[in-house]
Amino acid sequence: MLALLKSRAWQLLALVLAALLLWQSVGHLLALRAADKARTDLATERAATAAAAAETSERYRKLEGTYRESLDTITREAGQAMARATVDADAARAAAGRLRGDLADYITAHRAAANARAAAGQCAPDTAALDLLAELQRRADERAGALARIADDARSRGAACEWAYGAGIMMTLPARPSLLESR
Template sequence: MSIWLRILPYIAALALVAGALFGAYHHGVSVTDATWQAQWAARDTRDADARAANEAVERTKEQAYQQSINKAVQDGQRIIDQATADAVTARASAVGLRGAADAIAARLAASEASGNSCTAAASKAAARYAAMLADVLKRVDQRAGDLAEVADQARARGLTCESAYGAMTK
């Protein structure tokens, strides 16, 4: 037992040294972890700040794009409204043209009734042709007005689309 009494102080000293070394190692690990945690937290904060700044910039761009598109749509709607108003005006003036064609056809029909018998057949044929031509003229004019209105509106919509695309690509 005496050998154990002699070795016990060395064992205790060795345990103390091992405990001190383990404590120093553990302290170093915790300090290193704390340093890394602080660096990661700082990096995460920088990333969050950069993300917020980028989102603000992108939202500003998006709002500018949206305002440009809204302006293009408003301008396009003005053009479409003007084309519609022009079509209404053209229809109103076409009514006069159709009335003139009907008046000519009616005059020919009236002259047919008051003519002599030699020219009655020729007059009757001319009146029928005049009525038919007046009808064709009215239909052609109506269709041309419809096509012009559609073409004007399509052009206005195309210009609006081009303007909106141009606003997005600037």
């Protein structure tokens, strides 16, 4: 009887071991399937990420090209504005030269008339006021011209800077859709 119990115990132990082996095999197969699914999911996600990165890169490349074209246009227009300002400044300098010439003619005529009156014995010529007026006008004109050149240059450069900033902002808006939605 003891031998029978021993044999049954060994048989039961063998069945338990077989069940555990089966359990382990099934678990191993399920783990292999889960690993294969994870590899497939990872490969799919990597491909999707690579496609999204390529699309984003292309979008940024196009935006950069547009931005460079905008900057070229802005630079060209700023150069044209500065050239117009230079032409206007040259015209103002020419007008100032004519005004100085007219003033010099007036002073010369006034001196001649004063000298003629002095020769006739009427009064002694006093040209100090005219000389002072001519000197003040010359200094004011020179300073006004210098300030106008500075102002024209600053205005042209400032406008170009504003245009470039606006182009940069317009470039970043399509790149960040969240900004477009909030506006």
